[in-house]
Amino acid sequence: MKIYEMKVAPNPRRVRMFLAEKGILDQVEFVELNLQKGENLTPEFSAMNPMKKVPVLELDDGRHIAETMAICRYFEELHPEPALLGRDPFEKAQVEQWLRWIELYFFMPTGMCFQHSSGYFKDRMTPIAEWGAECRKQAEGFFRFLDRHLEGREFIVGDSFSAADINALCTIDFNKVNSLRIDPEQTHLKAWYDRISSRPSARA
Amino acid sequence: MKIYEMKVAPNPRRVRMFLAEKGILDQVEFVELNLQKGENLTPEFSAMNPMKKVPVLELDDGRHIAETMAICRYFEELHPEPALLGRDPFEKAQVEQWLRWIELYFFMPTGMCFQHSSGYFKDRMTPIAEWGAECRKQAEGFFRFLDRHLEGREFIVGDSFSAADINALCTIDFNKVNSLRIDPEQTHLKAWYDRISSRPSARA
Numbered sequence: 001m002k003i004y005e006m007k008v009a010p011n012p013r014r015v016r017m018f019l020a021e022k023g024i025l026d027q028v029e030f031v032e033l034n035l036q037k038g039e040n041l042t043p044e045f046s047a048m049n050p051m052k053k054v055p056v057l058e059l060d061d062g063r064h065i066a067e068t069m070a071i072c073r074y075f076e077e078l079h080p081e082p083a084l085l086g087r088d089p090f091e092k093a094q095v096e097q098w099l100r101w102i103e104l105y106f107f108m109p110t111g112m113c114f115q116h117s118s119g120y121f122k123d124r125m126t127p128i129a130e131w132g133a134e135c136r137k138q139a140e141g142f143f144r145f146l147d148r149h150l151e152g153r154e155f156i157v158g159d160s161f162s163a164a165d166i167n168a169l170c171t172i173d174f175n176k177v178n179s180l181r182i183d184p185e186q187t188h189l190k191a192w193y194d195r196i197s198s199r200p201s202a203r204a
Numbered sequence: 205m206k207i208y209e210m211k212v213a214p215n216p217r218r219v220r221m222f223l224a225e226k227g228i229l230d231q232v233e234f235v236e237l238n239l240q241k242g243e244n245l246t247p248e249f250s251a252m253n254p255m256k257k258v259p260v261l262e263l264d265d266g267r268h269i270a271e272t273m274a275i276c277r278y279f280e281e282l283h284p285e286p287a288l289l290g291r292d293p294f295e296k297a298q299v300e301q302w303l304r305w306i307e308l309y310f311f312m313p314t315g316m317c318f319q320h321s322s323g324y325f326k327d328r329m330t331p332i333a334e335w336g337a338e339c340r341k342q343a344e345g346f347f348r349f350l351d352r353h354l355e356g357r358e359f360i361v362g363d364s365f366s367a368a369d370i371n372a373l374c375t376i377d378f379n380k381v382n383s384l385r386i387d388p389e390q391t392h393l394k395a396w397y398d399r400i401s402s403r404p405s406a407r408a
Binding site: 051059069105 | 254255263267269270271273274275277278281282292293294296297298300301304305308309312330332334335338349
């Protein structure tokens with residue numbers, strides 16, 4: 001199996017950290033693309049993923065799976081232990097709820113703040129500075145929300161590590177491109193961040 | 205079990221259609237809220253869902269699950285048949301991929317086009333007309349993408365009905381608020397739309 005990615009991009013990191021937590025990172029070959037040079041915009045890559053995003057998983061039979069969480073779900077099905085998407089119906093729903101909250105109200109505003117403020121992809125989209133500023137406010141608000149949620153908690157969902165911890169960590173680190181970092185007063189978030197960052201998978 | 209919703213809103217419809225396809229719609233009591241009047245902004249509702257969105261599922265033991273797809277996943281776990289989130293690892297991944305494509309590149313631009321163009325929620329957000337116009341282009345592009353994908357296909361993923369069909373249908377219908385409809389030339393999309401719309405669950 002191969003994963004097409006760009007190592008410094010946040011979505012591929014989510015997948016690598018997921019695989020590292022499963023202990024199967026070495027079962028996959030990684031193929032590096034340069035997104036700024038548009039190596040994801042070729043007809044060959046569009047045939048693998050019409051959305052032209054990384055990561056994309058290529059199975060040995062030539063079929064493809066795009067989208068970070070779709071790739072993670074595939075590996076969760078093949079390698080259920082340790083469970084990273086929940087262990088029972090309620091916990092699975094809780095993980096899904098948090099994955100969506102992190103995706104829709106944290107990762108997306110973070111990415112859009114970057115793209116609309118920096119003009120990084122201005123050759124292929126229309127940056128709108130006012131929208132970038134609005135997204136920045138949303139991302140800042142999620143730092144505060146996470147800090148309140150993590151008071152007295154070891155993990156984001158229940159009593160075990162999950163993909164929600166992975167996705168929140170990767171989004172916080174990605175916010176360096178927006179010069180957004182954990183405020184020293186956000187002590188619950190900081191303590192959680194230090195714990196999750198110290199897992200070997202965070203360096204995958 | 206109770207679901208807090210607003211019947212005309214698109215996310216609650218996705219959940220009702222999912223439950224109707226499972227044959228368990230009558231196992232849930234529905235509580236109607238008026239979002240424009242801010243009935244989702246009260247301290248009581250924020251305690252159920254800090255994101256202040258509908259739908260929210262309330263279990264009989266008083267616990268809550270927010271987010272459309274988290275509620276759907278909970279019911280998929282409790283009532284696996286008929287499977288609406290995929291039947292084997294690859295199909296589950298494909299459904300997840302499509303759910304994310306529809307959510308991120310169709311439903312979100314549709315909702316943001318509406319909110320940023322109409323000013324419907326201007327008492328609680330900052331509409332940016334230029335961003336609304338950009339989102340409209342993205343939504344229009346997804347109509348074309350779906351039309352091409354559906355050539356020669358009965359369903360969005362593989363050979364069976366899934367939550368991807370539900371979410372795409374509800375997003376297309378939601379686009380009436382943006383005056384966006386299927387173009388008569390989009391014949392594959394139109395044929396699929398007519399088939400899916402004629403399922404009894406579409407009226408749930």
